[in-house]
Amino acid sequence: MRRSKLTLFVILFCTLIAQAQRDFVRWSLSPDGGIAWTIKPGDIHNDNIEMSGSQISAIVTYGIDSAQAPILKKQLIFPMLRTIPNNTHASYSRKFDQGSEPTILVNGTVIQEIPVSFHHKGMLTISSHTNTPLSINKIIFPSVDKAAFIEIYRLKNNSTSALPIEIVHDVADLHSKPEEGVYGEYVVSVQSSKKGNFTIEPNGELEFAVIYSARKVNEEPYAWSANWEMSKRVEMISGILGNLRLETPNDTINREFSFAKIRGTESIYDTKGGLMHGPGGGAYYAAIWANDQAEYINPFFPFLGNINGNESAMNSFRHFARFMNPEYKPIPSSIIAEGVSTWHGAKDRGDQAMIAYGASRFALAYGDRNAANELWPLITWCLEYLERKKSPEGVIFSNSDELENRFESGDYNLATNSLAYGGLISAAHLAMQLGKTKEAALYEKRAGELRGAIEKYFGCKVQGFDTYRYYEGNIKLRAWICYPLNMGIFDRKEATMKALFSDYLWSRNGVLTESGTKTFWDRSTLHTFKGLFAAGATDQVTPYFCYYSAKRLLGEHVPYPVEAWPEGNQRHLSAESGLYCRVVTEGLFGIEPVGFRSFTMTPLLPSGWNFMKLNNIRAFQSDFNIEVYRKGKNARVVVIQSGKVLFDKIWDQKSKITIMMK
Numbered sequence: 064m065r066r067s068k069l070t071l072f073v074i075l076f077c078t079l080i081a082q083a084q085r086d087f088v089r090w091s092l093s094p095d096g097g098i099a100w101t102i103k104p105g106d107i108h109n110d111n112i113e114m115s116g117s118q119i120s121a122i123v124t125y126g127i128d129s130a131q132a133p134i135l136k137k138q139l140i141f142p143m144l145r146t147i148p149n150n151t152h153a154s155y156s157r158k159f160d161q162g163s164e165p166t167i168l169v170n171g172t173v174i175q176e177i178p179v180s181f182h183h184k185g186m187l188t189i190s191s192h193t194n195t196p197l198s199i200n201k202i203i204f205p206s207v208d209k210a211a212f213i214e215i216y217r218l219k220n221n222s223t224s225a226l227p228i229e230i231v232h233d234v235a236d237l238h239s240k241p242e243e244g245v246y247g248e249y250v251v252s253v254q255s256s257k258k259g260n261f262t263i264e265p266n267g268e269l270e271f272a273v274i275y276s277a278r279k280v281n282e283e284p285y286a287w288s289a290n291w292e293m294s295k296r297v298e299m300i301s302g303i304l305g306n307l308r309l310e311t312p313n314d315t316i317n318r319e320f321s322f323a324k325i326r327g328t329e330s331i332y333d334t335k336g337g338l339m340h341g342p343g344g345g346a347y348y349a350a351i352w353a354n355d356q357a358e359y360i361n362p363f364f365p366f367l368g369n370i371n372g373n374e375s376a377m378n379s380f381r382h383f384a385r386f387m388n389p390e391y392k393p394i395p396s397s398i399i400a401e402g403v404s405t406w407h408g409a410k411d412r413g414d415q416a417m418i419a420y421g422a423s424r425f426a427l428a429y430g431d432r433n434a435a436n437e438l439w440p441l442i443t444w445c446l447e448y449l450e451r452k453k454s455p456e457g458v459i460f461s462n463s464d465e466l467e468n469r470f471e472s473g474d475y476n477l478a479t480n481s482l483a484y485g486g487l488i489s490a491a492h493l494a495m496q497l498g499k500t501k502e503a504a505l506y507e508k509r510a511g512e513l514r515g516a517i518e519k520y521f522g523c524k525v526q527g528f529d530t531y532r533y534y535e536g537n538i539k540l541r542a543w544i545c546y547p548l549n550m551g552i553f554d555r556k557e558a559t560m561k562a563l564f565s566d567y568l569w570s571r572n573g574v575l576t577e578s579g580t581k582t583f584w585d586r587s588t589l590h591t592f593k594g595l596f597a598a599g600a601t602d603q604v605t606p607y608f609c610y611y612s613a614k615r616l617l618g619e620h621v622p623y624p625v626e627a628w629p630e631g632n633q634r635h636l637s638a639e640s641g642l643y644c645r646v647v648t649e650g651l652f653g654i655e656p657v658g659f660r661s662f663t664m665t666p667l668l669p670s671g672w673n674f675m676k677l678n679n680i681r682a683f684q685s686d687f688n689i690e691v692y693r694k695g696k697n698a699r700v701v702v703i704q705s706g707k708v709l710f711d712k713i714w715d716q717k718s719k720i721t722i723m724m725k
Contacts, residue, residue: 088617089108089617089618089619089621090616090617090618090621090622091617092314092315092318092617093182093184095184096184096304096318096321097182097183097184098182098183098184098318098322098616098617098621098622099180099181099182099183100180100181100182101179101180102127102178102179102180102181106127107127107128107129108126108127108619109124109125109126109127109128109134110124110125110126110619110620110621111123111124111125111620111635112125112183112187112621112622112623112635113326113330113343113344113345113623113634113635114185114186114187114204114205114329115205115329115330115331115332115343115637116205116206116207116208116209116296116329117207117208117331117332117333117338117371118141118142118143118206118208118209118210118211118332118333119139119140119141119142119205119206119209119210119211119212119277120139120140120142120205120330120341120343120345120348121137121138121139121140121205121212122137122138122140122344122345123135123136123137123187123203124136124137124138125181125187125189126181127178131177131178132175132176132177133161133176133177133178133189133191135160135161135164135189136158136159136160136161137158137159137212137275138156138157138158138345139156139157139158139159139212139251139275139277140154140155140156140345140348141154141155141156141210141249141277142154142332142334142341142348142349143210143332143333143334143335143349143401144210144244144246144249144277144279145244145245145246145349145400145401146239146243146244146245147242147243147244147245149245149400149403149404150399150400150404150406151346151347151350151397151399151400151406152346152347153245153400154348154349155239155244155249155277156345157237157251157277159253159275163234163253163275164214164232164273165216165230165231165232165255165258165273166230166231166232167197167199167218167228167229167230167231168228168229168231169193169195169196169197169226169227169228170195170226170227171229172194172195174193174194174195174197174199175193175194176191176193176199177191177192177193177194178190178191179191179192183322183621183622184300185204185296185297185299185300185303185325185329186202186203186204186293186296186297186300187202187203187204188200188201188202188203189201189203195226196220196221196222196224196226197218197219197220197221197226197228197263198218198219198221199216199217199218199219200216200217200219201214201215201216201217202214202215202217202293203215204292204293204296205296206292206295206296207292207295207296207299208295208333209276209285209292210276210277210278211274211275211276211277211285211287211292212274212275212276213272213273213274213275213287213289213292213293214272214273214274214275215270215271215272215289215290215293216270216271216272216273217268217269217270218263218268218269218270219263219266219267219268220263220264220265220266220267220268221266222265223265224265225262225263225264225265226262226263227260227261227262228260228261228262228263228269229259229260229261230255230257230258230259230261230271231258232255232258232273233258234253236250236251236252236253237250237251237252238250238280241280246279247279247280247281248279248280249277249278249279249280250277250278250279250280251275251276251277252274252275252276252277252278252284253273253274253275254273254274254276254287255271255272255273256271256272256273256274256287256289257269257271272287272289272290274287274289299329300325302369303324303325303328303329303367303369304321304324304325305679306367306368306369306679306680306681307324307366307367307368307644307648307677307678307679307680307681308321308676308677308678308679309321309647309675309676309677309678310674310675310676310677310678311672311674311675311676312671312672312673312674312675313609313612313672315609315612315613315616315617316608316609316612316647318616319612319615319616319622319643320643320644320647322616322622322623322640323623323624323640323641323643323644324367324640324644325640326623326624326635326637326640327360327363327367327372327637327638327640327641327643327644328364328367328369328371328372329637330342330343330637331371331372331375332348332349334349334401334402335401335402336349336378336382336398336401336402336403337374337375337378337381337382337402338371338374338375338378339351339375339378339379339401339402340355340356340360340361340372340375340376340379340637340638341637342355342626342636342637342638343634343635343636343637344626344631344634344635344636345634347636349399349400349401350397350398350399350400350401350406351379351382351383351397351398352396352397353383353394353396353397353412353414353415353417353418353421354396354412354414354417354465354638355636355637355638356375356376356379356421356638357379357380357383357414357417357418357420357421357422358417358418358420358421358465358482359421359586359638359639359641359642359645360372360376360637360638360641360642361376361379361380361421361422361424361425362421362424362425362428362645363641363642363644363645363648364376364425364429364641365425365428365429365430365681365682365683366428366644366648366654366680366681366682367644367681368679368681368682368686373429376425376429377434377437377438379398380418380422380425380438380441381437382398382402383398383418383441384438384440384441384444385398386398386405387440387441387444391444391447391448391451393407393410393411393414393415393448394414394415394418394445395407395414396408396409396412396414408467409462409463409467409468410462410463411452411460411461411462411463412461412462412463412464412465412467412479413459413461413463413464413465413476413478413479413482413483415445415446415448415449416445416449416459416461416479416480416482416483416486417465417482418441418442418445419442419445419446419449419482419483419486419487419490420482420483420485420486420489422438422441422442422445423438423442423486423489423490423492423493424485424489424656425438426438426439426442426493427489427492427493427496427656427657427658427659428656428662428682428683429682429684430659430660430682430683430684430685431659431684432496432497432659435493435496435497435659436497439493439497442486442490442493443490443502445486446483446486446487446490446506446509449483449486450509454475456516456519456520457512457513457515457516457519457520458475458480458513458516458517458520458521459475459479459480459483459513460474460475461474461475461476461479462474463476464476464478464479464543465478466576466584469576469582469630470541470576470577471534471537472533472534473533473534473535473536473537474534474535475520475534475535476533476534476543477517477521477531477532477533477534477541477543477544477546477547478533478543478546480513480516480517480520480521481517481546481547481549481550481552482546482550483513484510484513484514484517484547484550484552485549485550485551487506487507487509487510487513488506488507488510488550488551489656490502490506491503491504491506491507491510492656492657492658494506495658496658496659514552517547517552518552518554520535521533522554522555525537525538525539525540525544525562526538526539526540526562526567526578528540528558528559528561528562528565529555529558530544530555530558530559530562531544531547531555531559539577539578539579540562540565540567540568540577540578541576541577541578542563542568542574542575542576542577542584542587542588542590542591543587543590544559544562544563545559545563545574545587545590545591545594545595546590546594547559547594548591548594548595548597548598549590549593549594549597551597551655553598553599556595556598556599556600560595560598560600560603560604563591563595564603564607567579569607570583571614572614572628573585573587573588573591573611574587574588574591581628581629582627582628582629582630583627583628584626584627585615585624585625585626585627585639585642586626586638586639586642588611589624589639589642589643589645589646590642592604592607592608592611592646592650593642593645593646593649593650594650595650596608596646596649596650596651596653596667597649597650597653597655597665599665599667601651601667601668601669602669602670605669605670608646620633623635623639623640624639624640624642624643625639626639647677648677648680651666651667651675652664652665652666652675652677652689652691653665653666653667653719654682654689656682656683657721658723659683659684660683660684660685660723660724660725661683661721661722661723661724662682662683662721662722663719663720663721663722664689664719664720664722665716665719665720666689666691666698666700666720667698667716668691668693668698668716672693673692673693674690674691674692674693675690675691676688676689676690676691677689683724684724685704685705685724686704686705687702687703687704687705687709687724688701688702688703689701689702690702690703694713696716697713697714697715697716698713698714698716699711699712699713699714700712700713700714700720702722704724704725709722709724709725710722
């Protein structure tokens with residue numbers, strides 16, 4: 064007897080969840096919208112998380128050791144305190160271990176902290192009891208807008224007697240060598256807001272803070288207010304979580320989406336070159352890249368409506384536009400050091416395709432005509448550059464791809480060509496909005512020609528699958544065969560999906576970069592999900608997306624998407640979180656911007672889901688909700704703009720829906 068589609072979906076879903084449970088069971092969803100790890104007897108584990116503000120980023124390593132003692136270490140990075148040589152990695156950085164923390168004594172006895180739980184929600188909270196009646200909550204976070212990192216200590220007396228407390232904390236200022244800094248000598252201070260002797264009454268509390276801050280030596284010290292800094296951090300997180308809210312029957316996906324919004328947005332640095340979104344990871348700050356910023360996260364920011372995000376996107380394109388030239392030499396892959404220098408070490412990685420695609424998608428979703436007119440010369444320059452790089456076969460040359468020669472990419476690769484196709488399609492839509500009908504027709508024509516060339520040049524049977532070769536001579540499956548799907552080319556959807564989820568490429572950590580390796584990059588897994596959702600393979604993809612979301616949110620290394628392994632050891636690079644959000648907006652809901660006030664969508668409900676909602680979408684200069692409900696074999700789709708119903712129809716879950724905003 065043949066099994067139904069729903070039965071197969073349930074079997075696959077249960078298989079992947081069982082695998083997830085074998086892989087990890089550590090964190091759980093907490094009622095306040097965060098996640099919590101409650102320590103169990105014998106737990107030995109440590110992890111790290113990156114948190115950022117406009118003047119600082121912090122990589123915090125935390126956990127519990129074999130003696131049940133806490134682990135807490137910090138790498139603090141100050142992107143605007145530049146070091147020499149002033150290259151990509153020249154952000155001043157300091158590491159601190161537990162020796163920088165205050166010593167707390169109760170009745171003359173040094174307390175020993177024993178962690179009870181850890182909690183994440185844009186800040187790290189560590190709850191501990193001690194070898195005394197004292198319990199401690201530590202709230203750890205970076206300042207939103209200053210070069211400072213704050214730890215708030217909340218001590219509680221759980222006894223029926225008053226407790227005499229002494230706080231001892233003397234850490235000398237740290238000074239850099241003047242000759243090693245672009246701006247001379249830097250000073251890092253570690254200060255405690257309270258020191259000395261105190262008494263905590265029964266059931267009473269005492270609060271103080273430790274502030275790590277950095278400054279140029281000729282700047283005066285600052286008077287810190289830890290609770291004010293925390294209120295700003297809470298307000299920032301609340302603002303991010305309040306817009307673009309996802310509601311589905313899967314609480315884990317909802318929560319990971321919320322967390323990805325935080326990581327994707329907090330990593331924006333206020334440099335002398337303007338706002339710059341930076342990947343992070345201890346290495347990549349005060350700089351922009353054609354892939355991470357232009358291609359990955361910039362098209363997402365209009366949906367969230369975050370003012371810093373949108374400005375950082377515009378600013379990145381302004382910086383890239385500085386390097387347009389009449390000779391059509393390539394724009395640098397990266398503009399670094401607050402905008403004063405560049406990196407182009409891997410030569411042309413398809414950067415012009417990334418920029419044309421990202422700028423066109425951003426301009427449409429942003430919905431601002433003035434911004435679009437500003438970006439138009441950059442977009443057309445990049446598209447002309449690509450046209451001049453075409454081979455006789457009609458495909459586009461690039462020296463490498465965004466993996467920068469870590470893996471072979473030949474002279475003509477699938478990623479660059481797919482991105483160029485996507486850029487032409489979006490540029491044609493944008494041209495129509497700007498009244499440039501001649502250019503729109505030209506880009507549509509070139510897109511059609513390039514699509515045919517992609518099929519002819521790259522379409523190939525690889526390791527038994529009728530999918531794509533990544534470059535001429537490629538005989539192993541590659542993760543980037545998902546790229547055509549991301550650009551709306553679905554001709555080889557079924558075979559490509561089977562290849563991506565085959566034993567050749569799928570692993571417990573997502574899609575492998577190349578068959579036969581153990582290397583994975585989350586960006587390719589997220590592109591896979593986004594492309595297959597957009598292609599309508601919703602039931603096939605959903606179990607894998609659920610599994611991935613649970614692993615990243617509740618597993619051993621949480622709570623965000625990561626960069627890669629083994630390179631970087633799974634750093635929490637920020638743009639990957641933007642890609643996660645786009646899996647939902649452009650994949651699950653199938654939203655494609657086609658005008659300043661219009662978009663198409665294919666919001667297919669996964670089997671087993673009766674609804675899904677995306678609320679307070681801020682794209683297209685609007686504030687609107689999309690609600691999808693199961694209606695027998697069809698779906699009811701409702702669009703509400705500014706509290707009024709704009710669209711309410713039964714949808715056959717096949718044809719694209721077009722929405723025109725008012």
